[in-house]
Amino acid sequence: MRKLTYFVAVSIDGFIGGPDGDGRFFTEYVDEEFLEYLKAEFPETMPTHGRRMLGIDDLENRQFDTVVQGRASYDLALEIDVTSPYAHLRQYVASRTVEKSPDPAVEIISEDLTGRIRALKEEEGPLGVYLCGGSRLAGELVDEIDELVLKTYPLVLGSGMPLFASGFGFRRFALESVRTFGNGAVVSRYSRTR
Numbered sequence: 001m002r003k004l005t006y007f008v009a010v011s012i013d014g015f016i017g018g019p020d021g022d023g024r025f026f027t028e029y030v031d032e033e034f035l036e037y038l039k040a041e042f043p044e045t046m047p048t049h050g051r052r053m054l055g056i057d058d059l060e061n062r063q064f065d066t067v068v069q070g071r072a073s074y075d076l077a078l079e080i081d082v083t084s085p086y087a088h089l090r091q092y093v094a095s096r097t098v099e100k101s102p103d104p105a106v107e108i109i110s111e112d113l114t115g116r117i118r119a120l121k122e123e124e125g126p127l128g129v130y131l132c133g134g135s136r137l138a139g140e141l142v143d144e145i146d147e148l149v150l151k152t153y154p155l156v157l158g159s160g161m162p163l164f165a166s167g168f169g170f171r172r173f174a175l176e177s178v179r180t181f182g183n184g185a186v187v188s189r190y191s192r193t194r
């Protein structure tokens with residue numbers, strides 16, 4: 001059984017972006033130390049165009065071989081004319097409105113999202129499934145999430161897009177590891193307790 005891991009950048013007060021979801025301001029925290037960490041531990045979570053700019057598009061996947069994102073998150077790539085933002089991963093985009101995928105490397109999941117995610121998790125293999133976000137997709141899949149990796153940056157936003165757009169409920173996690181960085185970021189890894 002493979003894990004579904006929500007790997008995400010978040011403010012201290014639990015927002016993944018401003019009210020419109022834009023979280024580009026988090027990138028100001030990606031200094032040399034943090035970038036080295038991402039390159040060593042999670043290189044596949046960087047989009048292909050970013051990896052190419054950094055000259056690291058040959059780095060092997062460490063944690064994930066598949067990515068799932070919501071249509072609104074995928075739109076951000078389309079806005080910059082990138083139709084295959086994670087070309088080094090198998091890519092799925094959840095959408096009920098997109099009829100045809102703009103890229104042969106990206107599969108649209110329009111029906112039975114939970115069933116499709118469970119099928120991906122049931123595949124054999126050493127690497128897991130990267131739940132990229134955003135908030136609405138994470139809210140829909142909250143009960144399928146096996147692992148959380150939160151990149152918490154030292155920033156309070158007051159309001160914004162929550163980590164999960166989901167209803168109230170207790171979903172318990174156990175803290176597996178914490179790593180702190182000179183830029184004030186904390187990366188916390190939690191596993192689901194069932």
Ligand SMILES: NC(=O)c1ccc[n+]([C@@H]2O[C@H](COP(=O)([O-])OP(=O)(O)OC[C@H]3O[C@@H](n4cnc5c(N)ncnc54)[C@H](OP(=O)(O)O)[C@@H]3O)[C@@H](O)[C@H]2O)c1
Pocket residue numbers: 007008009010016017020021022023024069070071072073074076094095096097098109110111112113132133134135136137138140161165
């Ligand atoms: N901080 C971070 O690390 C991080 C990471 C990722 C994203 N983000 C931010 O998140 C924002 C987008 O988040 P969001 O919550 O607005 O949208 P989202 O979760 O990216 O996408 C929502 C869309 O996914 C589709 N969807 C959701 N549930 C579905 C289901 N059960 N079956 C089929 N399709 C389903 C729907 O698409 P249709 O409307 O087409 O049906 C829905 O409108 C972006 O602004 C991005 O910057 C931040």
